Amino acid sequence: MTHRTHRIIGCGPENPLRVVVVGAGSMGRQWLTTVTASPETELVGIVDLDLAAARRAAADLGRPGLPVGSDAVALAAGNGAQAVVNVTVPEAHHPVTTAALFAGLPVLGEKPIADTLARALSLAAAAEVSGELFMVSQSRRWNPQLFALRGMLRELGAIGTLTTEFFKAPRFGGFREEMAFPLLVDMAIHAFDAARFLLGADPVAAYCQAYNPSWSWYEGDAAASAVFEMAGRAHYAYNGSWCSPGAETSWNGTWRASGEKGSALWDGDNEPVLVADVQPAELPRSPYSDIAGALQVFVESLRTGGVPMGEVHENAMSLAMVEAAVLSARTGRRVLVDDVLDQAYAAALRDENRPDVRAALAGWPSVRDALVP
Ligand SMILES: NC(=O)c1ccc[n+]([C@@H]2O[C@H](COP(=O)([O-])OP(=O)(O)OC[C@H]3O[C@@H](n4cnc5c(N)ncnc54)[C@H](O)[C@@H]3O)[C@@H](O)[C@H]2O)c1
Missing domain, CATH: 3.30.360.10 (Dihydrodipicolinate Reductase; domain 2)
Known part of the structure; x- marks a missing residue:
């Protein structure tokens, strides 16, 4: 079984977490507003391959002087950022998040974890090796x-x-x-x-x-x-x-x-x-909602060391459901999720280009055992 611990950061309302948002597209703009509005976070930069889009987003926020760049790690090194919100297109989730984690930056990422389950497994192993938190903002979970x-x-x-x-x-x-x-x-x-x-x-x-x-x-x-x-x-x-x-x-x-x-x-x-003919106990409520909720939980988890819902290992089985459904639609056959996990694991081991991440993957007893605590 994989252990789940991550580096703690002493952040809070008196000491807001310094955040770079990567991806200034339509969802990125919602994140920029959310990170700006939270008392627990401070927006310190915007990254996009399209620098003009990053500059427009900064200007539209009323902060035209905000640092912008095309590389999250480089920008963070220059301005002391402590964490990354990754709102890039799915194909960019794996490279952007891997680079951030190994630069000592915890990541809150948009769904899906990555564009394939194999790359999602690579990111789970990268979180283990780097010791940094990688949480997926599966925003509708917090309703x-x-x-x-x-x-x-x-x-x-x-x-x-x-x-x-x-x-x-x-x-x-x-x-x-x-x-x-x-x-x-x-x-x-x-x-x-x-x-x-x-x-x-x-x-x-x-x-x-x-x-x-x-x-x-x-x-x-x-x-x-x-x-x-x-x-x-x-x-x-x-x-x-x-x-x-x-x-x-x-x-x-x-x-x-x-x-x-x-x-x-x-x-x-x-x-x-x-x-139903049952008297329900008091119903639990989420104190959080939507992406603002995910951001709050992310910051709390960094502060306390707690493992949040949406942590990459916990979230991966939702992506496995997508891949199983797509494979069944393509083949017309009933698909076993364990077969999807095994194929993704083989691809992750085959394609991994970081030796430390490959070694972590190779050490998993099984994908299910690694993902499910
Ligand atoms: N939770 C939700 O309800 C919800 C809703 C919409 C989108 N999303 C997710 O948000 C993510 C972004 O979606 P979107 O609709 O904003 O897409 P978008 O195409 O509008 O924006 C993506 C931005 O990422 C930038 N980008 C691409 N590769 C990059 C890289 N390597 N480094 C830096 N920037 C890069 C692009 O230039 C673009 O500006 C996707 O993962 C999507 O699934 C979630």
Whole structure:
């Protein structure tokens, strides 16, 4: 079993964490506002390969003199930054986060961990070797209503079925409209991650069909139906489309849990509802929400040494669900998640170019044992 400790940093409201944000795109701008607004953090620089984009973002924040650069480690070395928020495109997550961790900078990264599960495993090992915290901001996990729903599931006894319906019709333009599986790869990870959280269980097998409705404005499959067998015997079914105008669901999706003592429902935007002959104990609430919540948890974890939800090892199985669903959609076959993990592990060992990270990977007893504490 892998041990999980990370370097502690004595930061707090009197001593705000000095942060560089990497990636000044649309989500990067939300992070810039969030890091600026938090009393626990101080924005000390913006990094983007597109320097003009970094400068525009600084000016739009009202801080045209803020240091900008195209390399996070170099900028941090020059201005004493203590941590990195990585909001680059998924392909850049692995190189940017690896460089930061080995420069002694803990990282809070946007989902997904990396563009492939193999590179996500490399990053988990890099966090172990560097001793720095790498937390993924899986922002929808911190929703207080989702926490309440999880409390309701615990009242229902054994859970047989958990479902998500997700139907939206956004027109993003850009890379999402060109990807092979935009819904599964870019969006469904939020729901898959929430399902793991609600059930307290990891996936065992996946079966998935992906398809593209005739009127779709996406090149790849914008719709999918996936069924996961989860440890503990619950089945999780996800049914979604990204080209579904009319009666759109919440961005969180619409949820139903069916258990031996009743059911729980959540429309994704309002308080969940328990329909069962049980008197629930006081429902737990998350004191955090969205990316501001993830940032707060990150800072607290650096201060206390606690291991947060979203730590790279804990988050990796959500990406494994995505890869299992995509593989099933490609092959038309039921896919064992252990096979997906084994293939990713072999690729990670084969492609790793840091000897210390490869040695750490090679020391894992199994991928599941390394990921699940
Ligand atoms: N949590 C959420 O709800 C949510 C929502 C949207 C996007 N995201 C995630 O946020 C990330 C960014 O998405 P986006 O929509 O902002 O993309 P974007 O394309 O708008 O912006 C990405 C930026 O990263 C920069 N970049 C790329 N490679 C870089 C590198 N090596 N170093 C520095 N900068 C680099 C690009 O120049 C670009 O400005 C993605 O991982 C995406 O999945 C999460």
